[in-house]
Amino acid sequence: MAALVRPREGxxxxxxCAALAQxxxxxATTMRVLFVLSCLLPGPQxxxxxxxxxLFPAEGGSRTAW
Structure with missing residues (x-):
């Protein structure tokens, strides 16, 4: 399973949305359209x-432990 990281490009x-698309x-465009459409529904989008x-770390970045 691929790690979920926010890419620097795109x-x-x-x-x-780019991370979820990967x-x-x-x-990424499809994922963005789905997100915008989901905003028409009630909920905490x-x-x-x-x-x-x-929660998703940036690509190439380091996360510090709390």
Missing amino acids: RMIGGV RFGTS FLLYIALWI
Whole structure:
């Protein structure tokens, strides 16, 4: 299974959709469209995006242990 990391290239905001697209083998544009469409439904989509932005490490970056 591929590691979920936010790529340095192809980001628009935080790189979350690009990371998920790499993981699931689809284009980043498709993932972004799915996210925008999901925002039409009730739910915590923006909170989930922010949580994933925090949880997914940046590509090539180091994470420090708390």
